[in-house]
Amino acid sequence: MLVRINPASCPSDGHLAALTGERAFCSEFKYRRGMEIFGEGEDAEYVYQITSGAVRTCKMLPDGRRHINSFHLPGDMFGFENGATHRFNAEAIIETTVRITRRRNVLDAMTSREKGAMNLIGFVTQNLQHAENRMLLLGRKTSLEKVAAFLLEMDQRQDHPDMMILPMNRRDIGDYLGLTLETVSRALSILRDQNLLRLGGATQRRVELLDRDELARLDA
Structure with missing residues (x-):
């Protein structure tokens, strides 16, 4: 309604x-x-x-x-x-x-x-x-670089919070980045295993960025 x-x-x-x-x-x-x-x-x-x-x-x-x-x-x-x-x-x-x-x-x-x-x-x-920036994102970056760039974009737009809450799900992120849901999930897991971020919440939409500088190097 x-x-x-x-x-x-x-x-x-x-x-x-x-x-x-x-x-x-x-x-x-x-x-x-x-x-x-x-x-x-x-x-x-x-x-x-x-x-x-x-x-x-x-x-x-x-x-x-x-x-x-x-x-x-x-x-x-x-x-x-x-x-x-x-x-x-x-x-x-x-x-x-x-x-x-x-x-x-x-x-x-x-x-x-x-x-x-x-x-x-x-x-x-x-x-x-x-x-x-979006044209560069879709055309010249690997899947891992795309997800890192997306997280930095959301972090900047939310004024660099200690804990970022993503309103969109992973399928949304994939349809924005030109990736499959599985590829987005795999990239997030890699970044988590590299201690660049921490995921939380029942739907894993709570994201704490642990190393913004390293994420920016990935994006670059």
Whole structure:
């Protein structure tokens, strides 16, 4: 069931604050795990910011495989398109709350703010850098290097916590890195046996990075 929490003006933070200022007119919705937020080919009328939970954007390939394009974490915005429709599906990985605002509201707020255009350039540049890094990740790295790079990416995006909690499962990670579930599991086991990380929790999604420098050397 989709729950609408707040249909009024709400405080903004993260990317939304940088683009629109302190407040933006938006609604909050809560999605259960696995629920679709928008589908490929639907009108790209709204943009979204995560306040809690996590989202994956993905599409099914003609051969039946799933390709995950991005993971979005609290504070991230997603749903921006350079066309009129969405190129990917967006799904809640776990129970997730998002703020939704019309794309036009964001554009209007940006044009009325002195730093709006500059912040938009920064936002677009950040996304381009992520796309470039992802191309290198998929095309030029071994499976072990891919998993090390992924863990460092999640560690950086979560501000280097003592214990990192991954919202996505190993199949999600594999579909993001272009690897099988078994290959991801094997790489994590190798990194654990090399004392580079420690895994915990019933689903092994609690990850403590023990040697970030060595992981970075692997990634390099």
